[in-house]
């Protein structure tokens with residue numbers, strides 16, 4: 232059985248949908264905090280059990296593989312929570328744990344989540360079972376990444392660097408292919424779109440798609456933080472995001488890899504494909 236955690240979230244639920252196309256439903260289980268939110272999977276024959284990283288319960292019983300979706304609570308001690316989930320998966324007899332790590336995870340990467348993903352990968356390395364860390368590319372919605380450029384005609388963000396912005400749906404499909412056994416991959420591996428682009432590239436692509444001149448406007452970090460906070464964004468979250476820009480401009484996300492396309496058996500969706508859909 233393949234047990235998926237976070238199956239009520241965006242990536243986990245889409246991964247289960249793709250698994251259902253590849254694996255009989257009775258070979259799929261989900262570990263969720265609120266089973267009512269996974270009733271649609273139960274209705275299709277998926278085993279739904281209550282479990283959290285704090286208290287995994289018996290949700291991993293019978294799992295050969297566990298997909299451990301990284302937690303999303305910035306206030307939580309995520310490394311400890313992931314550690315508990317890994318311990319429970321090993322105790323339940325899982326032979327492989329697949330973990331959703333982050334593209335560009337490196338000890339000196341200033342983007343704050345990097346450290347927690349590396350620490351979780353280290354726990355996996357000590358777990359005694361086979362493991363895969365999918366270092367997923369940035370898959371945030373493009374309107375959030377770029378801001379209101381369609382209204383303003385400008386991509387006004389801090390200085391950035393190249394990033395292979397990736398479609399979450401592609402990552403889910405590739406993750407399902409991996410779990411279904413299309414490929415076996417050990418340790419950390421990048422799962423991201425093949426081409427890294429900057430906001431300057433986005434402006435060119437958006438100009439081509441719209442026939443308007445979309446400008447790239449570089450804001451200095453302090454003005455950007457002040458504008459965000461004035462716009463009611465929480466200060467801590469704004470400083471957190473600033474570490475993202477710092478990491479992009481230092482080149483931490485510049486490199487990609489072929490695995491996403493290989494698992495999909497096709498080219499991943501490009502930022503141009505995705506931008507075109509929003510216009």
Ligand SMILES: NC(=O)c1ccc[n+]([C@@H]2O[C@H](COP(=O)([O-])OP(=O)(O)OC[C@H]3O[C@@H](n4cnc5c(N)ncnc54)[C@H](OP(=O)(O)O)[C@@H]3O)[C@@H](O)[C@H]2O)c1
Nearest residue numbers: 237239240241242264283284301302303367368369370371
């Ligand atoms: N690569 C990227 O660009 C990127 C972007 C955003 C996030 N991420 C990371 O990737 C993860 C998955 O992304 P997503 O888009 O699917 O996020 P999401 O939609 O927020 O889903 C997160 C899932 O994790 C579950 N979860 C959180 N804390 C948990 C805990 N303590 N015990 C059990 N389950 C817990 C949530 O359960 P509930 O439904 O019960 O809340 C939800 O199902 C995120 O959690 C985050 O770590 C990566």
